[in-house]
Amino acid sequence: xxxxxxxxxxxxxxxxxxxxxxxxxxxxxxxxxxxxxxxxxxxxxxxxxxxxxxxxxxxxxxxxxxxxxxxxxxxxxxxxxxxxxxxxxxxxxxxxxxxxxxxxxxxxxxxxxxxxxxxxxxxxxxxxxxxxxxxxxxxxxxxxxxxxxxxxxxxxxxxxxxxxxxxxxxxxxxxxxxxxxxxxxxxxxxxxxxxxxxxxxxxxxxxxxxxxxxxxxxxxxxxxxxxxxxxxxxxxxxxxxxxxxxxxxxxxxxxxxxxxxxxxxxxxxxxxxxxxxxxxxxxxxxxxxxxxxxxxxxxxxxxxxxxxxxxxxxxxxxxxxxxxxxxxxxxxxxxxxxxxxxxxxxxxxxxxxxxxxxxxxxxxxxxxxxxxxxxx
Numbered sequence: 001x002x003x004x005x006x007x008x009x010x011x012x013x014x015x016x017x018x019x020x021x022x023x024x025x026x027x028x029x030x031x032x033x034x035x036x037x038x039x040x041x042x043x044x045x046x047x048x049x050x051x052x053x054x055x056x057x058x059x060x061x062x063x064x065x066x067x068x069x070x071x072x073x074x075x076x077x078x079x080x081x082x083x084x085x086x087x088x089x090x091x092x093x094x095x096x097x098x099x100x101x102x103x104x105x106x107x108x109x110x111x112x113x114x115x116x117x118x119x120x121x122x123x124x125x126x127x128x129x130x131x132x133x134x135x136x137x138x139x140x141x142x143x144x145x146x147x148x149x150x151x152x153x154x155x156x157x158x159x160x161x162x163x164x165x166x167x168x169x170x171x172x173x174x175x176x177x178x179x180x181x182x183x184x185x186x187x188x189x190x191x192x193x194x195x196x197x198x199x200x201x202x203x204x205x206x207x208x209x210x211x212x213x214x215x216x217x218x219x220x221x222x223x224x225x226x227x228x229x230x231x232x233x234x235x236x237x238x239x240x241x242x243x244x245x246x247x248x249x250x251x252x253x254x255x256x257x258x259x260x261x262x263x264x265x266x267x268x269x270x271x272x273x274x275x276x277x278x279x280x281x282x283x284x285x286x287x288x289x290x291x292x293x294x295x296x297x298x299x300x301x302x303x304x305x306x307x308x309x310x311x312x313x314x315x316x317x318x319x320x321x322x323x324x325x326x327x328x329x330x331x332x333x334x335x336x337x338x339x340x341x342x343x344x345x346x347x348x349x350x351x352x353x354x355x356x357x358x359x360x361x362x363x364x365x366x367x368x369x370x371x372x373x374x375x376x
Contacts (some may be wrong), residue, residue, distance in 0.1 A: 001031065001032050001033070001085060002028070002030065002031050002032070002087045002088075002269040003032045003033070003034075003085070003086040003087055003088075003374050004021075004024075004031055004032075004033050004055035004086050004087065004088045004089075004090055004338055004372070005033075005034050005035065005080075005081045005084050005086040005088070005089050005090070006034075006035040006036070006037055006041060006046065006090045006091075006092065006104070006338065007035070007036045007077060007081075007089065007090070007091045007097075007098045007101050007253075008035070008037050008038065008041070008052065008091075008092045008093065008094065008098070009036075009037060009052075009092075009093060009094020009096075009098050010052070010093070010094055011038050011039075011040075011076065011267065012093065013092040013093035013094050014037050014038035014040045014041055014052060014092075014119070014261070015038075015040045016092050016093065016117060016169060016365075017035075017037060017040070017041060017090070017092040017117070018037075018040035018043070018044055019116065019164060019364075019365035020365045020368045020369050020372070021033070021041065021044055021226040021369075022044060023363075023365045023366050023368075023369035024037065024369040024372060024373070025044070025319045027369060027370075027373055028373065028376070031376075032276060033046045033047075034046070034047060034049065034080070034084050034086070035047065035048050035054065036048055036049055036050065036055070037052060038052040044362075045268060046101075048206060049077070049080045050073070050076070052248070053073075054069075054073060055070065055073050055097055055100065056153045059166070060186050060200070061293075069196060070097065071085075073097075074097070074100050074101055074104065075133065077101050078101055078104045078105055078108070080277060081101070081112070081153065082105065082108055082109060085112075085114065086112060087112070087376055088112070088113045088114075088115060088372060088375055088376065089102060089105055089113070089114045089115070090111050090115050090372060091115070091116045091117070091137075092115070092116070092117045092118060093117070093118040095120035096297070097278075098116070098201045099116065099120065099133065099136075099137070102116065102137060103135075103136045103137075104137055106135075106136035106137075107136070108176075109291070112332075113135060113138050113139075113375045114137050114138050114139075115137070115138060115139045115141065115371065115372055115375060116133075116137050116139075116140050116141065116142075117141040117161075117368055118141070118143055119142050119143070119147050119151070119158075119218065120133070120141050121145075121359060122150050123146070123147060123310070126309075126338060127303065128148060128216070130150055130151055130153070130154045130156060131154055131317065133156070133169075134151075134154055134155075134156035134157075134319060137156075138157060138375065139157045139159065139371060140156060140157065140158040140159070140243050141158075141159055141161050141367075141368050141371060142159065142160045142161065143161070143162065143163040143164075143364070144160070144311070144358055144360075145160045145165065145358065146264055146311055146357075147160070147358060148160055150183075159367070159371055160360070161360065161364045161367035161368050161371070162349075162356065162358060162359060162362075162363075162364045163270075163273060163364060164360050164363070164364040165270060165273045165274050165364060166277055166281070166355060166358055166359050167362075167363040167364060167365070174327040178347055183218070184218050184219065184220045184244075185218060185219050185220070185262045186219075186220050186222055186257060186260055186261040186262065187212075187219055187220070187221050187222065187261060187262065187263045187264070187265070187334075188222050188224060188258050188261040188265070188275075188280070189205055189221055189222065189223050189224065189227070189263040189264070189265045189266075190264065190266035190267055190271050190275075191205060191223060191224075191233065191271075192259065192263070192267040192269075193229070195225050196289075197231065198229055198232055198236075198269055198288050199337060200235060200288070200289075201267060201287065201325075202287060203232065203236070204285070204287070204325060204326060204327050204329075204330065205265070206236060206237065206240045206242060207327035208265075208327040208330040208331050208334075209221050209242055209244075209245065210240070210242065211327060211328075211331040212331060212335075213242070213244065214332070215335065215351070216333075216335075219244065219312060220244050220245075220246060221242075221244060221245045222245075222246050222247075222248060222257050222261070223237075223246070223247045223248070224248060224249075224254050224258070224271075225247050225248065225249045226255075227249045230247055230249050233247050234247055235308065235318065244258075255274075255278075258274065258275065258278045258280060259278045259280070261278075261280050261336075262280075262281075262344075263280065263281055263282065263283075263337060264280045264281070264282040264283075265282065265283050265285060265330070265332060266282055266283075266284060266285070267284075267285060267286055268284050268285070268286035268305040268306060268319070268321070270306060270307070271277055272306055272317065273307065273308075273355070273358075274357055276308060276348075276351040276352070276354075277355060278302050279348050279351075279352070280348075281336060281337055281343075281344045281347045281348055282317055282347075283317065283318045283319075283320060283330065283333050283337075284305060284306045284317055284318065284319045284320065285319075285321075285325050285330065286305060286319075286320070286321050286322075287322055288322075292324060303320060305319055306319055308351055308355075311357065311358075312321065312350070312354050312356050316347060316350045316351060316354070317347065317351070318333050320333065
């Protein structure tokens, strides 16, 4: 029986991996699995050698502070992989962890084929990493077509499989009028999925809502939260005494709410792709602690934080980062869109052109699973 070991580093990678494995199980049911995974892989009956939460360290400073713990987990993971002796090591995202594991495994057993899903952002910083990565990764699965040039340049085996957020999905209809007040325009807000991000952005976002309420009527502000941080966001809203805010954590309701929104404000990240897919105009916000900011500023070589702007090589979606990320700037930017429908139409049209470049005829998980089959 063929064997695959899956290594993820955080919940988002666990979700991506599970979608690929779900497709793989349809193509070949005679495969044995073991993993470093979370709830999504567990739901497919795949055991994890330890709890994923034990390695989810966020931010440069957190990684530095936990470097000994991380190295201990890397050693434990490498040993488990070598003992399992899989045909394929399938690593997903979280390159600081997963690629270190893959490198050590490859040094000790060259017969294990290594496939990595979600390329490290070499187009943002440290392009030279590709030369090193190709020594221990046999095949790279890319989410964006513009990434190919960086791996082709080094003659590294790679494949564009598209971004899973852009896969065509057909969910059942939900009448959100039963959830929110009728005749009120919705503005969706994505404050982040990590406590550190939420703690920084929530005071800014709530002060922005106060400014909006002083100048406009008939808006409901919908915070898209994870179940884990629902209570945290609720406590921030309660402390400000704002009554036209709602929190949703159900993924199906989130999707329908976003599509019904007239505008979105999002922490910089891949959620921007989902917003653009829903044809909703948006603004990107992000702020980090000063030490992390100095580190990032010294390393990053791209002008923009948002993937749409990076691909377009110009600012299609406004970005309010660091010092610019404050309630007054946010109010000024959002109000210019609210007051000018032409500006909304222009942004949506431009984002759709970029999204078309990211799409593939088949689902990302389907293409990724077929790539893995080729190496079995």
